[in-house]
Amino acid sequence: MKNDYRARNHPAWWAFAVHRASGILLAFFLPLHFWALAQALQGAESLDGFLRWTEQPLVKFAECGLVLLLGAHLCGGLRLLLIEFLPWHDHQKSLLAIAGGASVVIGLAFALNVV
Amino acid sequence: MAMLKVAVWRGAEKGGFQTYEVPRLASQTVLDVVTHIQRAIDPSLAYRFACRVGVCGSCAMNVNGRARWTCRTHVEKVAADGQLEIAPLSNLPVIKDLVTNMEQFFDKWAKARGRFTGARTRDDDFARVMPDSPQRRHVDAGIECIGCGVCYSACDVVQWKPDYLGPAALNRAWTLHNDVRDTRRVERLVAVAGDAGCHACHTHMSCSERCPKQIAPTIGIAGLKRAAAAAALDGEL
DSSP, X not given: OOOOXXXXXXXXXXXXXXXXXXXXXXXHHHHHHHHHHHGGGGOHHHHHHHHHHTTSHHHHHHHHHHHHHHHHXXXXXXXXXXXXXXXXXXXXXXHHHHXXXXXXXXXXXXXXXXX | OOEEEXXXXXXXXXXXXXXEEEEOOTTOBHHHHHHHIIIIIOTTOOOOOSOSSSSSOTTEEEETTEEEEGGGOBHHHHOTTSEEEEEOOTTSOEEETTEEOOXXXXXXXXXXXXXXXXXXXXXXXXXXOOTTSHHHHHHHHHTTOOXXXXXXXXXXXXXXXXXXXXXXXXXXXXXXXXXXXXXXXXXXXXXXXXXXXXXXXXXXXXXXXXXXXOOOHHHHHHHHHHHHHHHHHTTOO
């Protein structure tokens, strides 16, 4: 027999899923990020052209999502490091809630800055 | 009389759910339901139990998709809509109906060097272990495991990587690692630090979430990771 979603439906498993999904999506973003930086090698005109393109509302919206992913991956990773390296505490679910809340705060702070 | 609709796994690895109608009684446990089916409806149903009071751990099954001790699970708690689904534990070969073959589960305890080896003989004095010492506290946190297999069934890493030693064997290794009388510390760290050992854990914490004894094998697995890393730095591994 194999487990299905019912066995996995608990906060720590969801934290794993968010950490894994954000990691994979960020890995897809990285080549794009390096490509954008590489525009500087073609001269200021080329980079400025790209940066003007990123001022579009839809791109800004996507950027907020990106920062949310970064926040989630960072906070999830810090949570794992705390579990691995610090003495165990029985407030693991509070730690999860803090990591989740901090991720949203990071994403919203960026969104506020954009607006 | 109110009736429960109970879907029970019948067959072995290949099989299907068969539905039974069972009278709903006060203070009824899931094990009571399975026993009613076997005694009053279909005597060919195979299942395991012994103590009925949460001591032996042999009645563990998947109830509505989650591994549990059926004897300590009240129907009221899990069948709000009058329906139950009862299946054998996950990640173990099914022998028949609700009975799994737990051989690999216990073999992995042996692979993780889950056996105490001391240096003293019966002629020596008792070892003195202070109850408040950090090692003794680590042992206390994990020693109540009765080997029911709930954590092993709940663990996705076991499902994804069948060689993985699993939470129970690693929890056992951690309690022995902290037993100051044990003499095979390094050998055990070698056994649990391999590809299928503690470093394979993804920290889903399903083991800690589902353990009916409220043990958190995640603690021991994290501890073994630190111990193995420290031993590697000291040149012991």
